[in-house]
Amino acid sequence: MKPTEIDDDQLLDLIRESLEWKERDERRSIKYRQLYGRLQQRLLRRLIVASTFCALFATFGTIFLITYKPLKQQVNTDNLFARYFEPVRFSIGYRNSDHQQSLFEKAVSIYKEGNLAEAKTLSDSLMQLDSTDPDHQLLHASVLLSAGQTELAQRYFQNLLEAGGSFALHAQWYLALIDLKQGSAKACQDRLKQLIRRGDRYYVAKARSLMKDLPGR
DSSP states (O other), X not given: OOOOOOOHHHHHHHHHHHHHHHHHHHHHHHHHHXXXXXXXXXXXXXXXXXXXXXXXXXXXXXXXXXXXXXXHHHHHHHHHHHHHOOOOOOOXXXXXXXXXXXXXXXXXXXXXXXXXXXXXXXXXHHHHHOTTOHHHHHHHHHHHHHTTOHHHHHHHHHHHHHHOSTHHHHHHHXXXXXXXXXXXXXXXXXXXXXXXHHTOHHHHHHHHHHHHHSTTO
């Protein structure tokens, strides 16, 4: 078969058409590369946003887990302190003078009524009269604790505990409550165990009841 002859015009048309196809292919290739680049950028931005969100979620989740338990425990110990705290049972005994006896009785009565400002004034006066009297110390420490002066009250209760005797029972109980108020359930538990070993029926019952309610038990 005789080959088809192509004249110059047809050849030019073929070349022109081929070049046009090539140019279209290049434009398509450039367009696809641009689309692919934009898609990569969009996916990368979404990946960065997702990674940032996950990192923030993990950070806040960790912070929450770290702080939630102590915060919950603090709330529990505050509630327990409020539930178990009550004024000391004072015995109105003989004082060195009628004035001192009257002042002590008045201070105890006002303290039980909840007038802490006046009770503090009267207990200060009693301490000035005789700071070694354990009843004065017990009243003063109780008023301070009720007024929120925990650390100062703790000091007086500790002195009473170290002095021994019947006042040490009161001191041990209120020191346990102070430990509870300060968020140290373990220290509170240790004091309660010591109180139970002392065998006083009144405080043994209270100590056992509080131990059952302590956080973590």
